[in-house]
Amino acid sequence: MASTMDNASKLGKPNIEHKNRLARTLLEKLDYDQLTNCMRCGFCLPACPTFKETGMEPASPRGRIAMMKAAVDGLMEPDQQFQDQMNLCLGCRACEPACPADVKYGQLIEQTKEAIEQHASHSLPVKLMRKTLFKALFPKRGNLKLLGHSLALYQKSGMQSLAHKTGAMKLFPKHLREMEGILPPASGKGVVERLGTFVPAKGEAIARVAMFRGCIMDVMFADTNVNTVELLTEAGFDVYIPQEQVCCGALHAHSGEMEDARSLAAINIDTFKSLGVDYIVSNAGGCGALLIEYDHLMQEDQQYAEAAKWFASRVIDISTLLVEKGRLPQFAERSSAEPVKVTYQDSCHLRNVMKGSSAPRVLMKQVAGTEFIEMKEADRCCGSAGVYNVVQPEMAGSILEHKMEHAAQTSASYMLTSNPGCLLQMKLGIDKHLPSEPMKAMHIVDFLHERMLFSK
Structure with a gap:
């Protein structure tokens, strides 16, 4: 322990002999400079969804940072209440653009969750679920394909209808039943199976890009991945889709499984760097936000630190790439004189981490016959946040209810977004709260692709 304390002291951390095991791990993991950078000014409070819902200081970024520092400084024990408040955080990172001191809150909360997970005592069902998701499913493309085939069979064979008619779904919690009811058609055939690993640009190529296909995206939203490639080639990009790529690791990182996230990052870095592409394109804000921070994730890894910087510097969202680098596609005129009203829900990670809030709006306004309606608090989290709506259904449901109140005020026919979880x-929000409204939720890529004029 003495060596750990000596190292902590060298890093500017308090030289405290913590008796609590979690406190010791927090001392090792947390970036103490970031903890002390917080000025307690409160600019983050109105940006934080959980603070807005509860009005409680511990449910704010400032409050959580104060608790982290108090635990590291030996002023409080990180008990169950401490852990509950950390887990209540959505990880939306809306506090970061609001912070005048540029505190890296996202890094602090992930370091804290990693420490908590090292000492967590999960029940057997939770252990099995985490092992299945984080070890067996997301990292393994073959298992993801099997999941896609199985879900497709369930949806198309009549088993889903039978499960609803017989009441079998009542065996599951209400929030899981609701999520099952709005799942899109699944597929075991992803973008590579449908298009191959290389699709050339239409006309003269502007640049060579590699597409990050994701894991859930390629199972539940395979059509969106295909449409992404077709938008990119129409805009003048040679598109590579490397077969060897794996899950980005975002869900692992958000759940405290940082070593697994780093292992996945190493595979992706090797895979994409070997292509030597100009850009690495993401169509999922949640994935893109971790991909663009691989440099931070791998900064302590001597083997991958420099390659991770190369990787992170090339990550870009598809909307930003189309607007800033591509040939904007042409869109068909509508026959109806009445414009279609469209609104947009920001992906938190696309907006707050990738700084990509303007490009989707530029593209929507390019589509003939549409009227873009800015939704009130479109920049506020919808409550999805990876698996947050599954593990924190009460808070997620409350946030979603308020989101749908703002959505109804737009009277839009389309609710667009740029992330599968948000979608x-x-x-779910439309189904629960606006069932009588003629509103359809779509990924912005699908909306644009549906209206695009393809070159011959």
Whole structure:
């Protein structure tokens, strides 16, 4: 322990002999400079969804940072209440753009969750679920394909209808039943199986890009991945889709499984760097936000630190790439004189981490016959946040209810977004709170592709 304390002291951390095991791990993991950078000014409070819902200081970024520092400084023990408040955080990172001191809150909360997970005592069902998701499913493309085939069989064979008619779904919690009801058609055939690993640009190529296909995206939203490639080639990009790529690791990182996230990052870095592409394109804000921070994730890894910087510097969202680098596609005129009203829900990670809030709006306004309606608090989290709506259904449901109140005020026919989790949450919100409204949730890529004029 003495060596750990000596190292902590060298890093500017308090030289405290913590008796609590979690406190010791927090001392080792947390970036103490970031903890002390917080000025307690409170600019983050109105940006934080959980603070807005509860009005409680511990449910704010400032409050959580104060608790982290108090635990590290030996002023409080990180008990169950401490852990509950950390787990209540959505990880939306809306506090970061609001912070005048540029505190890296996202890094602090992930370091804290990693420490908590090292000492967590999960029940057997939770252990099995985490092992299945984080070890057997997301990292393994073959298992993801099997999941896609199985879900497709369930949806198309009549088993889903039978499960609803017989009441079998009542065996599951209400929030899981609701999510099952809005799942899109699944597929075991992803973008590579449908298009191959290389699709050339239409006309003269502007640049060589590699597409990050994701894991859930390629199972539940395979059509969106295909449409992404077709948008990119129409805009003048040679598109590579490397077969060897794996899950980005975002769900692992958000759940405290940082070593697994780093292992996945190493595979992706090797895979994409070997292509030597100009850009690495993401169509999922949640994935893109971790991909663009691989440099931070791998900064302590001597083997991958420099390659991770190369990787992170090339990550870009598809909307930003189309607007800033591509040939904007042409869109068909509508026959109806009445414009279609469209609104947009920001992906938190696309907006707050990738700084990509303007490009989707530019593209929507390019589509003939549409009227873009800015939704009130479109920049506020919808409550999806990876698996947050599954593990924190009460808070996620409250946030979603307020989101749908703002959505109804737009009277829009389309609710667009740029992340699969947000898209499912918007589908759920429309189904629960706006069933009589003629509103459809879509990924912005699908909306643009549906209206695009293809070159011959």
